[in-house]
Amino acid sequence: MQQLMEAPAEIRVKTRKFSLTKGTIKICFELEGSRGRIRSLKLKQRNAVLDTSFPFEMQTAKKGNTIVYHAQINVEQYPMETAFWDVVASVDKEGKGNYEDAILGGLSSKLKLKLILFPRWTRTGDGHMVYPFVNGARQFTIQYRKYDPKYDSYAFIAKEFLALFCYFILKPYWDHKKLWLICEKYCTMAQDNGLYFFRYCMEHAPEKDRSRIFYVIDKKCPDYQAVKEYDANVIQFMSFKYMIYLSAAQYLISTDAIRHFYIWDSPNSIYKVLYQARKNIVFLQHGVMGFKQCHRTFHKGGGNQMALFVVSSGYEQKIIHDYFGYDNEEIIITGLSRWDVLEDKSDPAHKEILLMPTWRSWLEDISEDQFQKSEYYQRYKAFLQDERLKTLLEKENITLNFYIHPKFREHIRSFQVEDRHIRLIPFGTMPLNQLLMSCHMLITDYSSVSWDVYYQEKPVIFYPFDLETYEKVQGSYMDYKKDVFGDLAWDQNQLVDLIGEYARNGFREKPEFSGRRDELLPYRDNDNSKRIYEYIANAQIPDKLKRRLKEKKF
Known part of the structure; x- marks a missing residue:
């Protein structure tokens, strides 16, 4: 350890x-x-x-x-x-x-x-x-x-001040638009709950609402293609127009924290402080809060305070209430937007297992050499090179897709393995939803994508080899040894044994895990985006800055 x-x-x-x-x-x-x-x-x-x-x-x-x-x-x-x-x-x-x-x-x-x-x-x-x-x-x-010459300059600071001037001089006009801005991670992605909620709005919301709803993305990113058909409602990230719209927006709607609506890790500026202090954010999440403690980041009393917090069940609502400090009225039980299009597309003739471990906070921003010395790297490299695994994949004609977390995407090249049944999939080259729907089974450690696979009634194997370290640094809201909805593999041999067991039984989920689905995932009716939209459209959310000043939080 x-x-x-x-x-x-x-x-x-x-x-x-x-x-x-x-x-x-x-x-x-x-x-x-x-x-x-x-x-x-x-x-x-x-x-x-x-x-x-x-x-x-x-x-x-x-x-x-x-x-x-x-x-x-x-x-x-x-x-x-x-x-x-x-x-x-x-x-x-x-x-x-x-x-x-x-x-x-x-x-x-x-x-x-x-x-x-x-x-x-x-x-x-x-x-x-x-x-x-x-x-x-x-x-x-x-x-x-x-150093980023595009944003780390005094010329860009001048642009910030000019955007603020153009907003405040015509503030009543801009505020009257009551804009909704939607984004995903770093405003570079369109493949998660933000995308599916935006599509719902474009296809089902009344015209008066559609005209004020915009998806924010850097149009040079590959994911822009997912929203290009609605280009009139897609706004270029960090354009001058966007900076004015961000100042004027009624709601920010995102899978991530409010910082993702601006240049990531930008130096402090009056523009950045003003938009973060004034804007109410609706948190779509990108996964169920269960296996990864995030209340220190998203606590109601912190800088990432949410106006509405989307959850999947009463079980999750209790976690958000007890640990994050939100009132139940601020926690909306709707289900996740991306689940509206989630369906089992696994092909019996092409059996696939998805291996998708999550990231580790203690391995962020370290060198390649340091990463390769970590237990995380050594464990997954050893598993991918396991001869029993390779023999099993060959015998059962199974493809193992290894999809690393986006925070570790630069390290994918370190896991090179020569085997036709093992595919290393770089982040962004294939939509995650597609991988989740086409797989027959998931292997993960603590990733929230396990809930997406569980939603589809497919088996999940958890491989928490560093659980002691993880619980000390990150922590979980669920007891891994009692509450997970899949098998637990504590070492490499046990993991390969479980893969073989599921391969031989046709990847059927075990009854002891399927029995909790109605409690953990009550909404499976493809109306999650509809519920979220109706909550936001009917919300009466107080001004964030006035509320925080009153609470003496800001």
């Missing part, structure tokens, strides 16, 4: 200065002596597995009972990885020489506003950029990633 590191606690300080100029980060802050003493500062990569950090140079000066700290670091001197980096202090809180790590917090409201109104970044010599990442926690965090 991989060794995991607990996230450090936080220590709040009084900020004097936080700047980033020509690759050098400078921080000046104060801490009362009674609250502890800081021995050192480091810039630490945010990762549960990797322990990578680089030291600040630091000087101190005493001011009565307070110590003033001056620290700086030049990031160009170090081999930075694409990631978020926190400023972490080594703190002795009791004065006994017991130093512990703590994330530095206390970015002042004044400085936070300054970083938003006047965003700043620095470019490195290797084509990357570094900038302060301002979030609700007010912690000292920076982001390091590749």
Whole structure:
């Protein structure tokens, strides 16, 4: 099992200065002596597995009972990885020489506003950029990633201000349109619940509503073809028109968080803060909340607050109510839009198994070399090269389709295997819905696509080989050892044995798993999009900014 590191606690300080100029980060802050003493500062990569950090140079000066700290670091001197980096202090809180790590917090409201109104970044010599990442926690965090000349420029900031000017000067006109904007992940996809909900609206909503509903996508992406027939209602992502429409939109409707409606991981800007603070979002989800804890990301009290939260059942509604903090009136039980077109298209003459593991948060944004050393890679590589598996696939004439999660799509080339019965399918080359409908069985670890296969009354094998690590870092709302609706394989041999068992019985689902379907998936009538549309059309959702100001959440 991989060794995991607990996230450090936080220590709040009084900020004097936080700047980033020509690759050098400078921080000046104060801490009362009674609250502890800081021995050192480091810039630490945010990762549960990797322990990578680089030291600040630091000087101190005493001011009565307070110590003033001056620290700086030049990031160009170090081999930075694409990631978020926190400023972490080594703190002795009791004065006994017991130093512990703590994330530095206390970015002042004044400085936070300054970083938003006047965003700043620095470019490195290797084509990357570094900038302060301002979030609700007010912690000292920076982001390091590749420089994008299209969006990472002062010319683009000018475009943001111009879009805001054009919106606010004609605000009554734009707001009167009551626009609905629909998107999927990064505004680059059209193959999930957003696509099927949009199609329903284009084909069944009244004309007065159709004229105000738009799908947002980068038209250079392959998935644009899925919505091209409705081109009059498709808007180019990050076009000037889109930036005005985003400012004016009544509702944002998405399978993902509100950040997906804008440039991913863009530096802070007044435009970005305004749209995120003002817009109500309807969360279509891209899978049932069951096997992956997300309440820290989508909690009602956080930055990703949803106005309406789509769920599949009363069982899931209770999860969202208990863990996410939403009222039942904000959680709409409708079923998922993509299930309206979901049907079993498996061909008895061409037997297919879909192998689709999900991602791991502790493996995001790591190098190829580090990825290949992970248990995740080693386990799936060993399985794909298993000689018993290859013999079984050959004997039963089964094709195994390996479809990696989009967050790991760049690593698919690492799983090369020479076998005519095993296909490695790069992300985006084949619609996921097609793979789910054509398969006879699914093998996964914790992916929510298991619910789509269960919906079709097909068998699912769960392979949670790193369950102890997963539960510690990610967590599940369901008890894996009791509540899953499929067989559990804890090692490679057991997994191959189960595949053989299902291959010999014609891939029939076992009665002990099918018996819970009415409870877990009550809506199987192809009217999910209709229910969602009617909820949104009849919703009376309060203004988000006024509501959050009243609740003192913003």
